[in-house]
Amino acid sequence: MVNVNKVIRNLIGADLLFNTAMGFINPVFAIFLVQSIEGGNAKVVGIAMAILWLTKSTFRVPIAYFLDKKKGELDDFYSMVIGFFIFSLAYFLYLFARLPIHVYGIQFLIGLAGAFAFTPWYGFFSRHLDHCHENFEWGIEISLVGFGLAGASFIAGFVVDSFGFSPLFVVSGVLSLIGTFMLLFLGKNLKFRRRDGPHVRIKRKRK
Numbered sequence: 197m198v199n200v201n202k203v204i205r206n207l208i209g210a211d212l213l214f215n216t217a218m219g220f221i222n223p224v225f226a227i228f229l230v231q232s233i234e235g236g237n238a239k240v241v242g243i244a245m246a247i248l249w250l251t252k253s254t255f256r257v258p259i260a261y262f263l264d265k266k267k268g269e270l271d272d273f274y275s276m277v278i279g280f281f282i283f284s285l286a287y288f289l290y291l292f293a294r295l296p297i298h299v300y301g302i303q304f305l306i307g308l309a310g311a312f313a314f315t316p317w318y319g320f321f322s323r324h325l326d327h328c329h330e331n332f333e334w335g336i337e338i339s340l341v342g343f344g345l346a347g348a349s350f351i352a353g354f355v356v357d358s359f360g361f362s363p364l365f366v367v368s369g370v371l372s373l374i375g376t377f378m379l380l381f382l383g384k385n386l387k388f389r390r391r392d393g394p395h396v397r398i399k400r401k402r403k
Contacts (some may be wrong), residue, residue, distance in 0.1 A: 200333060206381065210378040210382075211341060219345040220351070220364045221287070222349070222366045223352050226241045233294065234294055240299065251303070259315050275315070279310065280314060280372065285369070286309060
């Protein structure tokens with residue numbers, strides 16, 4: 197049996213919560229814009245999604261370059277935690293969205309927060325993979341996220357039909373915040389290096 201280290205387990209758990217949160221929203225997002233946003237239509241949906249991906253794609257490479265240029269992992273850690281925290285709060289903002297411009301602003305915020313959050317997450321995950329178990333640990337990560345997305349997508353439609361969209365945004369925001377707090381505990385398990393490298397030692401309790 198493969199013994200997955202604490203850092204990888206923590207990263208997988210947090211990512212599972214983040215992606216499950218997105219799984220509640222993504223399948224019904226277009227319906228939400230058409231039914232709940234004044235003037236919402238297919239064009240608004242397309243613009244909203246384009247803003248998110250253009251923002252994330254535009255800022256991701258410069259952020260990655262800056263994080264790599266600055267030695268050590270503290271900057272990566274803070275970027276990841278702050279990014280996911282803002283990402284989580286953005287879900288609650290949708291409770292107050294009424295116009296397309298509100299949606300566009302929130303999508304821009306989510307795209308920017310995602311660039312700050314997911315870019316260093318991949319760096320952390322890659323550096324802390326257990327030697328000779330890289331495929332197995334990536335497999336666990338991708339499979340668990342897939343199960344989370346499947347379950348959330350299945351439930352989302354029933355929730356909307358019975359209770360509307362608001363509960364989905366609340367649940368997604370709460371799940372993402374829990375994932376963010378999990379990353380804070382990650383900091384307690386790490387002894388941050390002053391220089392970047394393939395391995396970071398895990399703090400061990402003295403006996």
